[in-house]
Amino acid sequence: MIVTLTVHPSLDRTVSLGAPLRVGEVQTASGAREDAGGKGINVARVIRAAGVDSLAVLPLDPTDPFAAVLADADVSVRPVPVAGRARANITVTDAAGETTKINLPGVALSDDDLVALIDTVVAAARGADWLVLAGSLAPGLAPDAYVQVIRAVRDxxxxxxxxxxxxxSGPALRAVVRDARPDLIKPNDDELADLLGAPLPEAADLAEAVHVAARGLVPEAVGSALVTLGGDGAVLVTGEGAWAAAPPPTRVRSTVGAGDSSLAGYLLAASRGAEPAAALVSAIRYGSAAAALDGTQAPRESDLPTADIPVRALTR
Structure with missing residues (x-):
């Protein structure tokens, strides 16, 4: 069982264009779709699509139309009642794979809402393999909200x-790394630099720079780091070593949710006892598969690329 918490869920509306986006002009879309989104929900959907039990905890107003979209998403959920509608995130993609996103604010949560979410997460996470805390914090929550969740679960x-x-990312990630020592963090390279408060160091390539930067955190502050690099793949840094891998050639349709699918792919492999390099390959396959799908669809095993994905060990 893998449990996720999404405190800032979203209705993801994806609009597909057959030509590049022309700002200030009228264009006709070639397609559109709506998906129940939010990082934790995306991870839970991918896990479930792989045939592994998952449970998504989230705040949800029982009257919110988002509930109907969520019911169609084929994911087990444990909602915590709140007042107010989930936000909408609007994504515009074009034929070249360019993605433009507009994220709207969501429901503001109170301290009482956080207490209810924590109680629900603790009950759901008992005996689970992984708990995933994913996405931005909802308005109204302090930057240490995830720290409070982690401490409650462990205590x-x-x-x-x-x-x-x-x-x-941002203050929420800094608080977690400073005060809660998670077993895994999954920033991208920009989020890693922001976390460290400095540009990535000079290195032979991006993967090497990420490795050097992440070594300032692993294993002293976090157990391991899976750092996604978009089209350059990903780097995994653990206390035992570090590895880098690049994705196979992929026709990118939408990058929305690709990082979430990468995390899900890693967790699927790790929960089955895979070696770190194999877990990294699983992350790459799932992230690439998600990028090749429209919207924020959960890739299935049949969607995964079959091309060989070489992994190289990184050394200090």
């Missing part, structure tokens, strides 16, 4: 507490 569940992965 109350103790030996039954799952490993904890965090995929967020």
């Amino acid at each position: 109350r569940l103790r030996a039954e507490a799952p490993r904890i992965a965090v995929d967020t």
Whole structure:
């Protein structure tokens, strides 16, 4: 079982254009779709599509139309009642794979809402393999909200507490790394630089620079780091070593949710006992598959690229 928490869910509206986006002009879309989104929900959908149990915890107003879209998403959910509608995220993609995003604000959560979410997460996470805290924090929550979740899970569940992965950015990520020592973080390269408060160091290539930067965190502050690099692949840094891999040739349709699918692919492999390099390959395959799909669809095994994905070890 893999449990996810999404405190800032979204209705993802994706509009596809047959030509590049022309700002200030009227264009006709070639297609459109709506998906229940939010990083934790995306991860849970991918996990479930792989035939592994997942459960998504999220705040949800029972009258919110988002509930109907979520019901069609084939994901098990445990909603925590709140007042207000989930935000909408608008994504415009064109035939060249360029993605433009507009993210709207969501429901503001209170301290009482956070307490209810924490209680629900603790109950859901007992005995799970992983707990994933993913996405931006909802308005109204303090930057240490994820720290509060992690402490509650570990304090109350103790030996039954799952490993904890965090995929967020900015002050929320800095608070987690400073105060909660997660088992895994999944920033991209820009988020890693922001976390460290400095540009990535000079190195032979991006993967090497990410490795050097992440070594300032792993294993002292976090157990491991999976750093996604978009079209350049990903880097995995653990206490035992570091590895880099690049994606196979991919016709990119939408990059929305690709990082979430990468995280899901890694967790699927890690929960099955895969070696780190194999788990990194799984992350690459799932991220590439998601980028080749429209909207924020959850890739299935049949969508995964079959091309060989070489992995290289990185050394200090």
